[in-house]
Amino acid sequence: MARKPLQDQGDASEKGLDYRWHLAQSPLEIDTTELEFALMRTFEGFGRWQSECLASVCDLSATGPENAMLHVIRMNERPKTIKDLARLTNRDDIPNIQYSLRKLIAAGLVVRKGAGRSGVTYEVTEEGRRVTEDYGAVRRRLLLAAIQNLPGFSERLAEATRTLNLLSGLYEEVARVAATHRRG
Template sequence: MDRKADGKRSGIGPVVAASHLADGAMPALSEMEYALVILGNAYQRWIARCCSAAGGEGLSSIEVQILHAVNHRSRDKSQAELCMMFNIEDTHVVAYALKKLQALGLVESGRRGKEKTARITREGAELCLRYRALREKLLVESAATLGLDESRISEIAALMRVLSGQYDQASRAAASM
């Protein structure tokens, strides 16, 4: 790709899926949105395939994410906490994931007052450890060879979390129109 001295691409516009959206005041946002779409799809595919290779066949990416979240810090999690953690509006998605994980013996239900909670089982924790080992071998080792600056990756992650708030606010505004 031909680049100018200032690092910008010359001769072509931003890499986007919808050029009509990039024609506005902030084309870089359209470029980032497209990158998020393809990164998100690759990430979801990776999660499900890594879990399957670790022995958790048939789990969707959200079910794997819920499993890891329930395992996080060995503390029971409520459905509401899991929805908030992943910014999931449709509580049925989390309820279904928990039900499936429980049926597979990977999580078990508990109570915190009147609130139903989920906790990891020994089998669920072992699956998470096998997933982690595969992730280290297949993804982390490979990504480490790219020479990426970990502090820069953290900065990008922080920016993505900040932008999620902008999208949420714009979503609320659109819903009120």
Template sequence: MTNPKKPAHLPIVSSAHLASDEAMTLSEFEYALTMVNNAFQRWMLACSATSEFSDLSPLDILVVHNLHHRERPKRIADVAFILNIEDIHNVSYSVRKLVKRGLVTSKRSGKDTYYLVTEQGKEFCLSYRDIREQCLVEVLGKMNIHDQLGEVATLMRTLSGFYDQASRAARSL
């Protein structure tokens, strides 16, 4: 009995009409990116809910962690820039929501308003970190993929630049 040769790699895509011969691997990457993004957002929501903040959106969670980063006050424009978010109004809405929840406060300096986490915001960030360590970091540590994750992260940041440039090109058509 002979075994027909199995392909070494079978691409999985979500939109076959985008997966031309030249774009098959890109389509496969974009599908995987979509799956990772959706799983990451589900994870953030679960971790936040376990930290007793079930009403936060994924963007809210990213924003509060960024505002806690290095414990330095930041302007809304800074947060939007760091998170690569074009629509500053979404970040502004998120910050207002976090202020109402008591996780973030503001202070004025000249014409600028800076935001920083409150004690309750710090407690949330640290609780989130502890849950992340327990549920995710330990499991990933057993897989010995730290170096690979760093390489993937570098590649993804590089690809974000290509997508940004392609966005500009598409808008100029």
């Protein structure tokens, strides 16, 4: 069953809210823009959560993406190259990834192994393992406990994951098209 566009959903339109703005005029544009606006706010809130959760288990002042880098390096308990890290995080800003890696290495959470043509990889140290374990415990105690108290939310999370993965592919494709046809 199709849902009503945001501007047609009872409460908002009855209270005189106007969802139109320079990015959105039609119902599809409004729904897409509202989703993008929600994604921006969610990204910022998620980054603050990651920073605060990490700060509660170690003295490193790290951004959300730096915290994510630490967990991705530990993921599957195998070393990662910069290429792996860029692919897994859907990033192409290699200098920023390198900066984050230097910061994590300086904090003693990650170690660099290998050199030159033989290949450089990154792994978590024992301290990195402790920090990621402690982070996981705080995450379970605060975030996952809150989610668990929301009836039916795990099904909604699964659907949101599928939707976000689909959107990720769509945004990548339209970014390629935009880059290909950019004005000189």
